[in-house]
Amino acid sequence: MPELIEVEDPEDPRLRDYVRLRDVELRKSLEGGRGLFIAEGEKVIRRAVATGYPVRSVLTTPRWLPGLADVLGGARVYLVSDEVMAGIAGFAVHRGALASMGRVELPTVKALLTAERAGGARDVAEGSGHGAFAGTPRRVLVLEDLVDHGNVGAIFRCAAALGVEAVILSPRCADPLYRRSVKVSMGAVFAVPYARMTNWHAGLDELRELGFRTLALTPDQTATPIDEAVMGPRVALLLGSEGDGLSSRWLREADEAVRIPMSPQAMSLGVDSLNVVAAAAIACHGLMRGAPAGG
Template identity: 85%
Template structure:
């Protein structure tokens, strides 16, 4: 049974994990220092727990407790009045509960890309026959947490098996990313690429063909490109797109064809989330059997 603790004061130090949830810079430093992230709402909390993230504590009101009781085990649960809940969070918590979850250690890039798909960690070596993930997204400098969360949701829905983040990418476990993804950030394994300069060469050494998504007219339409057994699709930042270095070093530039009407209106590209969804669907063409 959960350990239930009644709290009446929003300034109670026991609630320190939940302070100023809208302050991005504060939350970045606080969550990194304490090794935690915040999950919001019954569905997201449930998904975090069932995928193996330990619960540090839960903050909720009495009316929302029954929906979570079966997954909380012996977790510490702070019960607060409705007005105190909103005061602590700084916004109305429409999904009824917040949970402070312990982060897990991320795999390094090689481990992520050489383990069997669907495992959190692995010891399997690279197998030319296809032991590791075969369809991967690589995000370069996407700094909007909502976009990162939405792309993880696209990846989970469309069969992408892993995500690689450049050093400056937003944190997938930041509260907004988790919320927008509806917990998909827990389902799709990911790692950070700390050596941005040589990152694409490392992907190539692991057997991946790298495709750079760009609106450039000279790029190959994504539904015509030769995919191969292992493909890493590169997506660039919301405004500037991929860096010139990655565009140069990718094996091939690919694009999502726009309709003639769109081109006449000056619309030559989609936002990064819409582009990711279409491109992820395109990656499934020619995917190896047994996915």
């Protein structure tokens, strides 16, 4: 049974995980340093719990409690009025509940890419009984230094929809568990396993040692069209940051530079690239087309 605690004072220190939502900068350090993140709404909270993240506490109103009670275990639930809820969160909360979730330790890149998925904890938690993603990952994305949380979330959604089996983040890439990432991903950040590199310099070497062919996505129209790239059994597609694209180091070290073919007229229209989510979507679609039928 959840532990229900009625709170009337929006300044109550027990609500500090939520009150600080208003301060974006503070929020970043909190989410990083203290190891929490915020899940919003029943559906996302359920998925976060199912993925194995522990609930620190929940903030909701009496109206929304019944729909959540079964998933909360013994978590503390702070019950507030609609007015206090809106005041605390600093915005209108349409989804009725916020949960402060504890982070769990991420796997290493090696552990992520050598883990057998079928029958693993995540598959069981997600109710996937038909051996989805049997074997170790064969199609992965590597995100280098993306700064926009919405973009990271949208790319996770593409990954989940289009059969990418794992995501690897560069050391400085934006956080998939930041509130906006979670929201834009529609919960896909809980569906696609991910790891964060600890060493950017040696990052591609490690992928290669693990058997991955690395494809660097670039707007450079002299690169290989992605639908013609050599795929092989294990492919890691590298996506660069919003402004500058991939670093020159990764572009140089990758096994092959690949591009999304643009219209011959695009340059004369003043458009020389796609945004990173559009590029990721087309690239994931291309990876799926090139995926081997068997493990």
